[in-house]
Amino acid sequence: MPAFRQVGEKQLPNPILFMVWSPKRDLIALANKAGELLLHRLANFQRVWSLAPNESTGKEITSLAWRPDGKILAFSVGDRKLVVLCDAEKAEVLHIFPVESPISCMHWVDVLEESSVLTSFYNSEDESNLFLPKLPTLPKSYSTTSKIFSEEKSDEIMNLLGEVRLNVLVLGGDSGFVELFAYGMYRIATLTGVPGTCRSLCLSSDLKSLSVITEITSTNQHPEINYIQLDTALLSDCLPEVTRMARKFTHISTLLQYLRLSLTCMCEAWEDILMQMDLRLTKFVQEKNTSTQVQDEFLELLLWGKSSPELQALLMNQLTVKGLKKLGHSIESSYSSIQKLVISHLQSGSEALLYHLSEVRGMSLWKQKFQPLGLDSAAIEEAITAVGSFTLKANELLQVIDKSMKNFKAFFRWLYVAMLRMSEDLVPPELNKLTQKDISFVADFLSEHFSENEELFDRKGKYFNVERVGQYLKDEDEDLVSPPNTKGNQWLSFLQESTHLKESPLLFPSYPPKSLHYVKRMMEGAIELCLQKPAEVIGRSVKQAFSMSLYAVSERPENTPRLFELPALWNDKKAGLHYVVFTMPEASPSQLYLMRRSTDPNRSVPHSLLALDLVSLLNRSIDDSAEALKYSCLDARFYDDETLTVVLREEEEPSGRILAQLPLGSALSCGEEFIWDPTLRLDQQSGAIPAQGLVLENQWRLLENMKAQHVSVNGIRKVACVLSSNLRHVRVFEMDVEDEEDEERPESQDVSADQERLDETLGQKGSWEGEAQGQGQGQGQGEGEGPPEQSSGVAPRMTEEPGSSSDTL
Template sequence: MLRFPTCFPSFRVVGEKQLPQEIIFLVWSPKRDLIALANTAGEVLLHRLASFHRVWSFPPNENTGKEVTCLAWRPDGKLLAFALADTKKIVLCDVEKPESLHSFSVEAPVSCMHWMEVTVESSVLTSFYNAEDESNLLLPKLPTLPKKYVSLVSLKLILQISLSSLVALFLIRLNILVLGGSSGFIELYAYGMFKIARVTGIAGTCLALCLSSDLKSLSVVTEVSTNGASEVSYFQLETNLLYSFLPEVTRMARKFTHISALLQYINLSLTCMCEAWEEILMQMDSRLTKFVQEKNTTTSVQDEFMHLLLWGKASAELQTLLMNQLTVKGLKKLGQSIESSYSSIQKLVISHLQSGSESLLYHLSELKGLASWKQKYEPLGLDAAGIEEAITAVGSFILKANELLQVIDSSMKNFKAFFRWLYVAMLRMTEDHVLPELNKMTQKDITFVAEFLTEHFNEAPDLYNRKGKYFNVERVGQYLKDEDDDLVSPPNTEGNQWYDFLQNSSHLKESPLLFPYYPRKSLHFVKRRMENIIDQCLQKPADVIGKSMNQAISANLNFSHFFFPFILLKNIMTIFFLRWNNKTSNLHYLLFTILEDSLYKMCILRRHTDISQSVSNGLIAIKFGSFTYATTEKVRRSIYSCLDAQFYDDETVTVVLKDTVGREGRDRLLVQLPLSLVYNSEDSAEYQFTGTYSTRLDEQCSAIPTRTMHFEKHWRLLESMKAQYVAGNGFRKVSCVLSSNLRHVRVFEMDIDDEWELDESSDEEEEASNKPVKIKEEVLSESEAENQQAGAAALAPEIVIKVEKLDPELDS
């Protein structure tokens, strides 16, 4: 019995796998042979084309989240973005390792995202892209954090900053991550990091969106549910402000992203400082508090230590405290811990916190310069007064960092003298040998110790009521506490002539040239204040740009089935896909199906990205007629239903069809549909939509022009697989088909010449039965196909025959 080839020789199976978890999202990398997956367990997986080998896995965790809602690749394929509903976070992941490169929170759970790259060319943009960033010449490179803190924080961002400056994080061209969610939530993030637009006035939940690469329009599909009934609408928003001020938007976005990255750098530096500070440093406070609570004498702790300093003798209670609770060994360890911790914090402040703050001050000053060019940047909402306030906040943060350095320097000096004296005193109590170099104490050392005891060993009942301790010997940790309370022991400003001079001068006190000083607040508090002011300052352009996006075109879709971009959701009858065609006519495409006579018909809606221009054949339906085998005159005719459709490239759509009367296991087809055949200029006048977009499309099916397609090549029967979804990648010439059980995947190379694929059994067996086979799962079918004769394709010479072995058990 002759076994007929199932398709044109361009489809070859290169990988097949059964996955342990159900897949809910899959999307190919735009530049590499990698495909990103998300499963029901909350994992994000990266697989390679070859044998579908897993490269890495990003497991769910409490910090990022466990409920993945969508995936998107950066246009260069180096970053993967995914959204999490439970934490309302967006995570940017490095393609090389499963590490969070950057993450940020959003107001609402994100249901769709699109990452685009601007392709508009202009002389201004070209010179800007090619010019070297002056910050690389004027600012020192930000140093990497010590290796011992690498396990404590995500340092991927910092490592990249230190290696090739901040610009290495981003593409040369402007790229924008567009997010959509519930309650009309739509936001645009430059380089996937900093918000440059927030769209308002949108009703319903965003199902899909697409920002055109020429920045002229944003296409959106939303769903509004009322009393259990849903209404789906498509509309286009004008984005002329982005297009008209593209060079300015690009320069501003670059600055915004620099600022966002530097804020994260400062946050990570502060995190490392907190990790360098150890709880052991609080031992002295807790031991002294316990001593106060247990001692029977009326002598104060300060007097007890002063008596030991002056006379060399300790009371029995103090001796018990020192020898039994603190101990010589414990004191030595505490002294070493304080010295090591303070030294580490001091280095982090000098080399990281200050350098990051100075770089932040530089970029904000440059942004203020841009804002001063009102003709160019005022329409974008850049406010010089707000930026000046942000600069002032950064100055206050730098002052607080300098104050911390002074506290560390003073504490190290006093602690060193205090511990050295107390260590010798305790050795004498135990009658141990004291080294001569330790036994020497100058008058200066005694003065240090006396000042230290006077300042730090006063009992404070108010402090006990607040913090549960009578003493605050350790003064550095209070600066690193993320609290709104005032400092327990603020710096003593009495006798500071400059501080007194400023307080007594009303002109200088209110002068914009001087940074405000907050002596009673922690470093964390001043940092949070700085971040809030910068966020408010940079939020205004996002509001202005967002409000400028006006709705221009709308359509009441309410069709039955859309095609999600690589989004697979059970029990949801809404799937669609928006595509930006950047090679031919600058068009947005929308693929969907309409229920007609209890069967589904595939439709394509297209709109020009320039809203002022119209496009012919704006809405057209596709009916799949017959499929001709390549080696014989045999023609396959049936009634086909479109299960899924995705853009393979700018000119081709990859479609999964179901033969509604076919035998199970031989009822799914993979088809390449060229748009050039759909939009034939010779007969375009015959395929014009005669209905209205203000009425539900499924109520005017007869008004939608239908083109019947017959295929002699570019199709393949999917044997032994209940194929349901497809993801295509025209750049790598591959497609991935996913079965209805969401576990069985099969990968095809779509453009392999001179290789013919064979069936395991003949279609004659299927025709002999002449009876449709009932499928257990819900049948998605198309309107009745016309019985038309299809021409036989000529048999190509020198055919290389190859038989594939497929596993029928993978779908079980």
């Protein structure tokens, strides 16, 4: 009887382009043509969540991968050239970064190699917590922009960083574009010289080689599929140094995102001030229709305590005492928010940046270890200087905010008292005192904010200007309209008079005429420069170790997703071996080919190429005297190091599909090494490839009423998901449950193979009917096949097992 059973079935509304099992949990991620990312659970194939496309992510998902710990999903967006990291628990976007080329495939691998140096680093990596305060969470009111740093999600930052152990996200795209990202965030290598478009890739867990399947298209011939093995020895030889450097740079990248989000919150707080001004004072100024300037009338009120009838009417009727009080509180609250963000967020983030960059500078001075990786101490010095300049500019903004708040408070307090007197209300004694300093603050406010100087108008061109603070938050290259007055600053005067100090590298430049955004962009550019150099150096160190032209392909059907196309790649981590499984339908349709190479390009492995004969694959298990049947392989994926899960099609009956497990142990242990001619494609010499026959025994299952085409497996969870040729119909199977069934139902051991297939058919009918009842759409004729066989009931094996009840599908 079959050793695996069906536990779920679905008809999906949109064609599926990608399906990848979680490496740790019973979850499968699906991406469809509508741009949705779906997460389903194994039990009944229940949907856990869906992430719809939006403006920030785009609609065209081109590849999909799980982080090895199963907590993060990465997917690429072709129309926006973006890579998105998504929280698998909450369907929330945690991080987005752009890439230079559309991504066609990705692979995320965990580095398993251990050493005493790495162990000591793992244990000491969090020592920065002893010296640095915890980063404050961003305000709740701005949580829409804060993503992973808001108060409710303060733990998400650690989720994004993940374990200290190194993991690498490999991206492949058009024109040989290949990049490696440590922890899915920091680019540690940019490869050049890979020919063609990447169709699939696989980085070995020992970091010794990167295997790539590429498609090279010429103008006169059909596209050719090539296998390339790249030597990444620098990464494996310097693994402790790469891990330490990558972890530091990942911290730095996260801190840059934190500072960007803090600035976004500051800009939103400033927009609140602009909105309040626009609603109240600007409208008030615009409705004044006399030739006298508003500034003059306010000055007259300040000096003589008298106002024109028109100004008094506008103040009492348009602004009102209550409205003025509310406006003052709103503006003061927004100023306080900006001030707190500068003190607690910008300064804390800058301090953390300086700490990590200083440690990276110390690493770069250990040239024997880190110079081969491209760490440049001069570039890191420039980055540290840029962070220092950003800190100085933030402090300068604090001084401007402090002065503006004093002016605002003095103005609103004076105007509030003046309006109380106009309405002949009682003025509180504590407000009735106006010192000469207060008068000076009010005069400064009137001259700065009610001036008709066009250069001081706000971004909307209105009559009321509030740009003293806002000019620092503008993301523009222009100099500050009103730079701070540094006259009387003894330290700056001392610096100007001292030539040696003025040119000293120990002092951070302050850039007085520039805005905070400008200095922030300059800081990001300096840090990006020192982040880029290791990626370029490591990328240049990667060399091609082996290349083989496999076969030419005819025109691909438009609806065939790239992920499901063979060849497929697999790493045997224990043995240090790398496998490539592929078919050559035009040369030998009834054979499945298996190439084996060492993950270390400098070590040769015998029996590097083998053909698995699919003729009479099932007949040996049923009847040796039966006429030989030919099968072709539609899809194949490694289930574990010695088992291949395949979807087979019978040549004489194209609608028949079989899901099978191919044991590779006996085939891999025998055979002759194939000596190939590098001047020819492999399909042109396929007759010389040594072939091996296989015996399936009972490790197969007939897929009735389904035109199966693709399969995705997870040997750790012992599950498989089969997808139909129309990309809408899926079935989920538990693969290794024979022992469990034997314990639960001893009587099932006597069931014949024919009866077992009948039970399965009946169980499938129950599943299809349940789907039709639960979702209002039938599944019986989703692809042009006939309906399931009629029966009076559902087989007990399908209804009694947990998670496979038809009425819940």
